[in-house]
Structures are given as structure tokens and as C-alpha cells.
Amino acid sequence: xxxxxxxxxxxxxxxxxxxxxxxxxxxxxxxxxxxxxxxxxxxxxxxxxxxxxxxxxxxxxxxxxxxxxxxxxxxxxxxxxxxxxxxxxxxxxxxxxxxxxxxxxxxxxxxxxxxxxxxxxxxxxxxxxxxxxxxxxxxxxxxxxxxxxxxxxxxxxxxxxxxxxxxxxxxxxxx
Amino acid sequence: xxxxxxxxxxxxxxxxxxxxxxxxxxxxxxxxxxxxxxxxxxxxxxxxxxxxxxxxxxxxxxxxxxxxxxxxxxxxxxxxxxxxxxxxxxxxxxxxxxxxxxxxxxxxxxxxxxxxxxxxxxxxxxxxxxxxxxxxxxxxxxxxxxxxxxxxxxxxxxxxxxxxxxxxxxxxxxxxxxxxxxxxxxxxxxxxxxxxxxxxxxxxxxxxxxxxxxxxxxxxxxxxxxxxxxxxxxxxxxxxxxxxxxxxxxxxxxxxxxxxxxxxxxxxxxxxxxxxxxxxxxxxxxxxxxxxxxxxxxxxxxxxxxxxxxxxxxxxxxxxxxxxxxxxxxxxxxxxxxxxxxxxxxxxxxxxxxxxxxxxx
Numbered sequence: 001x002x003x004x005x006x007x008x009x010x011x012x013x014x015x016x017x018x019x020x021x022x023x024x025x026x027x028x029x030x031x032x033x034x035x036x037x038x039x040x041x042x043x044x045x046x047x048x049x050x051x052x053x054x055x056x057x058x059x060x061x062x063x064x065x066x067x068x069x070x071x072x073x074x075x076x077x078x079x080x081x082x083x084x085x086x087x088x089x090x091x092x093x094x095x096x097x098x099x100x101x102x103x104x105x106x107x108x109x110x111x112x113x114x115x116x117x118x119x120x121x122x123x124x125x126x127x128x129x130x131x132x133x134x135x136x137x138x139x140x141x142x143x144x145x146x147x148x149x150x151x152x153x154x155x156x157x158x159x160x161x162x163x164x165x166x167x168x169x170x171x172x173x174x175x
Numbered sequence: 176x177x178x179x180x181x182x183x184x185x186x187x188x189x190x191x192x193x194x195x196x197x198x199x200x201x202x203x204x205x206x207x208x209x210x211x212x213x214x215x216x217x218x219x220x221x222x223x224x225x226x227x228x229x230x231x232x233x234x235x236x237x238x239x240x241x242x243x244x245x246x247x248x249x250x251x252x253x254x255x256x257x258x259x260x261x262x263x264x265x266x267x268x269x270x271x272x273x274x275x276x277x278x279x280x281x282x283x284x285x286x287x288x289x290x291x292x293x294x295x296x297x298x299x300x301x302x303x304x305x306x307x308x309x310x311x312x313x314x315x316x317x318x319x320x321x322x323x324x325x326x327x328x329x330x331x332x333x334x335x336x337x338x339x340x341x342x343x344x345x346x347x348x349x350x351x352x353x354x355x356x357x358x359x360x361x362x363x364x365x366x367x368x369x370x371x372x373x374x375x376x377x378x379x380x381x382x383x384x385x386x387x388x389x390x391x392x393x394x395x396x397x398x399x400x401x402x403x404x405x406x407x408x409x410x411x412x413x414x415x416x417x418x419x420x421x422x423x424x425x426x427x428x429x430x431x432x433x434x435x436x437x438x439x440x441x442x443x444x445x446x447x448x449x450x451x452x453x454x455x456x457x458x459x460x461x462x463x464x465x466x467x468x469x470x471x472x473x474x475x476x477x478x479x480x481x482x483x484x485x486x487x488x489x490x491x492x493x494x495x496x497x498x499x500x501x502x503x504x505x506x507x508x509x510x511x512x513x514x515x516x517x518x519x520x521x522x523x524x525x526x527x528x529x530x531x532x533x534x535x536x
Contacts, residue, residue, distance in 0.1 A: 080279075082274050082277075082279040082281070082282065083281075085274075085282075086281050086282060086283070089283070089285065093285055093286075099285060099286050101263060101264070101266075101267035101270075102267065102270050102271075103263060103266035103267050103269075103270055104266065104270060105270070113266070115263040115266075115267065117260070117263070117286070118286075127251075158259060162249065163249060163250070163251060163256060164249070164256055164259050164260075165256040165257060165259060165260040166259060166260050166263045168263065
């Protein structure tokens with residue numbers, strides 16, 4: 001199930017398990033530092049073995065898969081952009097992923113500018129002149145794909161790590 | 176030991192003095208051949224600070240003017256970072272406001288301190304106000320529909336008792352001008368022996384009988400492009416040729432008269448009460464109009480009406496008596512029996528014709 005060889009995604013939401021039953025005492029939450037410990041050690045090993053570009057692609061693809069599953073399983077079908085943004089804002093806040101804010105959306109949903117404050121991945125990291133939230137890029141791309149049926153390139157243009165206090169993403173539909 | 180010309184300290188002091196006074200500071204210019212030492216390093220930092228501070232000032236001024244769509248440069252100044260955060264919040268608020276303006280009152284703002292509460296409260300109140308307005312709109316719409324239905328009902332009632340033109344005149348101006356109609360055929364009918372009969376019947380039965388009879392007359396009159404003007408007791412007055420009526424007014428009235436007699440004959444075969452009428456017809460000029468300002472009644476006036484009445488008085492039970500004026504219009508279409516001239520009150524001797532009403536029997 002988890003460790004089968006595969007040529008295509010076998011991820012299923014049920015793989016997340018029954019956390020309430022499994023962690024009756026510790027509950028469903030944990031320290032952000034632990035999440036980051038896993039992410040940055042994983043990144044470290046991936047970069048060492050496959051290089052930066054390949055690692056980024058892996059994070060993007062994983063984020064996109066997560067975004068699509070997040071939309072299908074938690075957000076649910078939205079009949080308007082306003083519904084999507086409201087649900088997304090509430091869910092990301094309640095799950096303590098970050099404070100998402102839509103800054104701009106062009107007509108026909110071709111382009112979006114989205115910011116995330118207090119981001120799970122990067123807020124508080126040391127300044128390094130790098131944009132680091134590749135997983136978030138994929139996550140946003142996956143959600144937008146599920147909502148619109150269109151592929152998006154998502155680029156992080158501002159990041160805590162690059163010295164900004166917000167992570168800003170520009171999403172553009174791929175023609 | 177580093178030896179520094181005093182003028183460079185003065186330049187640094189001047190730069191910070193100008194910044195403090197809200198003025199533009201000039202970057203410190205070292206000669207190109209100045210040695211690469213600690214002073215050059217320090218001047219480099221100071222010049223970058225001056226440049227970043229200038230960017231910051233420009234960007235703050237832009238935001239103060241409400242300009243949100245510009246790129247804040249990257250830089251190490253914490254103030255620039257916070258400014259970027261402020262720009263993001265303002266852009267987000269603008270976007271949220273646009274969504275609310277488009278009617279989505281479910282939008283909320285999080286984590287912006289007092290502003291979130293004020294904004295969300297405003298949205299809530301807008302939603303309530305909008306819902307209230309919508310409810311009022313619905314109530315008004317309903318009231319309007321009710322008024323429209325009532326108006327249509329009253330219009331129908333009005334048209335029941337008044338010609339269209341007269342009803343419109345009264346609705347629009349509150350008054351109407353009497354109108355003369357040159358060629359109108361008038362039928363006057365009266366029930367034979369009604370007074371005697373009425374003393375023997377209960378008022379309820381009498382009214383029922385009259386109602387049935389006159390309803391039958393009305394249907395006949397309407398189907399022949401004629402109009403009932405009024406009933407006076409057992410008398411029934413109808414015309415054709417008024418208010419956009421047909422040019423075949425004489426024919427319409429005669430046809431109606433025949434059908435009325437046929438209707439009564441048929442009714443008498445099955446009804447416990449037998450009624451007979453006399454009908455008189457005359458053609459000429461009449462004036463139509465509304466008299467009075469209350470309980471509007473459209474009436475017709477003129478000698479033609481009086482003459483039609485005289486024709487009726489000189490008629491016989493279940494017969495139609497025509498004046499010469501009407502006879503001359505339709506003499507070729509029906510069979511008539513010419514009568515000897517009769518003395519008519521106020522008119523002298525008049526020629527009259529009985530309509531041969533065998534086909535009505």
C-alpha cells in the first residue's frame with residue numbers, strides 16, 4: 001500500500017489514517033518545528049542525491065498532488081471563486097497552515113496573486129535570498145487546477161526567506 | 176592608523192542631517208582613486224542605506240496615495256519588509272471589498288487586528304441591510320402586483336358601465352366631454368303587463384326573472400356589435416353605431432330585436448312565467464355622455480331616443496315597430512308590414528313598419 005512500486009500515483013486520502021483513534025492522547029496536532037525537521041531533512045537528502053532542480057520538482061509535484069487531494073477531500077466543489085477563497089481562507093486558518101489572502105484575480109480566472117502569511121514552511125526561517133516555498137507553489141497549482149480544470153504555473157515572487165514578511169505567489173494559466 | 180579627511184565626516188553628518196529633516200540626502204562621493212579601506216566600506220553601507228531609505232520613502236508615499244499596484248524593491252530594511260506586508264494586506268482588503276461590492280457578503284478578513292473586527296462587522300451590517308432591502312423590495316413587488324390586479328379589476332368594472340373612451344377620459348382627466356354620433360340606431364323595449372305581474376310576484380322572483388331576461392338580452396346585444404345603455408325598471412335601451420360601432424347599426428339592432436323575441440318565445444315554452452315585450456326602433460343622431468360627478472352613468476340623449484321610445488309605445492306584444500328612418504336603411508334585407516301613419520305625441524303623424532317576425536317564432 002505505502003511502499004508499492006508505482007508508475008502512477010497511488011495516493012489515497014485514507015492513507016492519512018484515523019488519527020483520532022491512533023493518537024488518543026497526543027491528538028491531531030504537533031509542533032511546526034517537527035514538520036520543518038522532516039521537510040528540510042528530506043530536502044537535504046533529496047538535493048544531495050538528485051540536485052536542487054530535481055528536488056524542487058519533486059516538492060512541486062508533491063505539493064500539487066496534495067493541493068488536488070485537499071480540494072477534493074476538504075474544500076469540496078465550489079460554484080464560484082468567492083466560495084473557494086472563503087473556504088480556503090477558513091481551512092488554512094483552522095488547520096494552522098497559514099493565513100492566505102487573495103490580492104488579485106483577473107477575469108476568467110487566468111491570473112491570481114495570492115499571499116500566505118505565517119506560512120507553515122518558511123515563516124521565521126533565516127534570510128537566505130532564496131524563495132523556498134516550492135511545495136506551496138505546487139499546492140496552490142493543484143487547488144486551482146481542481147477548481148478551474150486549467151493547469152497553472154505558480155511562482156513564488158516574495159518569500160520570508162528572501163527577506164520579505166509575506167510569501168507572495170503569482171499563478172498564471174498555461175495556454 | 177587610518178587617516179581620514181575631516182570633510183568626509185562632514186559629508187556623512189550632512190547626509191543624516193538631511194534625512195532627519197525630511198530632505199533628500201546626497202550619496203557620498205569618494206574619488207575613484209580613493210583607497211579600498213574601512214572608510215570606503217563605511218561609505219558604501221551609508222550610500223546603500225540612503226538609497227534603500229529613499230526607496231522606502233517613495234513606496235510609503237505611494238501607499239499613502241492609495242497606489243497598491245507597484246513592486247516594493249527587495250532589501251534588508253525591516254521597514255521595507257513590513258511595508259510589503261502592509262501592501263499585501265491592503266491589496267487583500269481591496270480584493271475583499273470588490274467581492275463584497277459584487278454582492279458576496281460571506282467574505283471575512285482574518286488577523287488584521289481591530290480592522291478585521293470593524294471590516295467584518297461592516298460586512299455583517301451590509302448583509303443585514305441588503306437582506307432588509309430585499310425583503311422590502313419583495314413586499315413592494317407584492318403590493319405592486321396586488322395594486323395592479325385591483326386596478327385591472329376596477330378597470331374591468333369601469334368598462335362594464337362605460338365606453339372605453341369615456342372610461343379613459345375619466346381615469347386620465349377626471350372628466351369627459353359629451354360626444355355627438357350622427358348615425359345611431361336605437362332599440363327600446365318594454366315588458367308588457369309588467370306592473371300587473373310585479374304585484375303578483377315576490378320581489379325576489381321578480382328580480383330573478385328580470386335578471387335572467389336582461390342577461391339573455393345582453394348576450395344577444397353584445398354578439399351583434401351593439402351595446403346596452405341602460406335598463407329602467409322593465410325597460411331596456413340598446414344602441415348600435417356609437418363608440419366605434421359598426422356602420423351596419425340598423426341591421427345589428429334589427430337582428431338583435433329578432434333574436435330577443437326568439438329568445439323570449441323559447442323561454443316562455445319552459446318557464447313558469449310568460450313574458451312578452453314590445454320593441455321600438457329608430458335611427459338618428461344621439462349625444463352620449465356622463466352626467467354628474469358621482470355614480471357615473473353613461474347615458475344617451477336626444478330626439479332619437481324619444482322617438483325610439485314612441486316606436487316602442489306604438490308597437491304590439493312580441494312585435495318590432497320601426498320608424499321610417501330605420502326602415503329606409505334596411506328595407507331590402509327584411510320583410511316589413513307598412514302600418515297606417517299614427518299620431519305620435521310631440522311629433523305629429525309618423526309612418527311606421529312592423530318587422531315581419533315570423534322567423535323569430
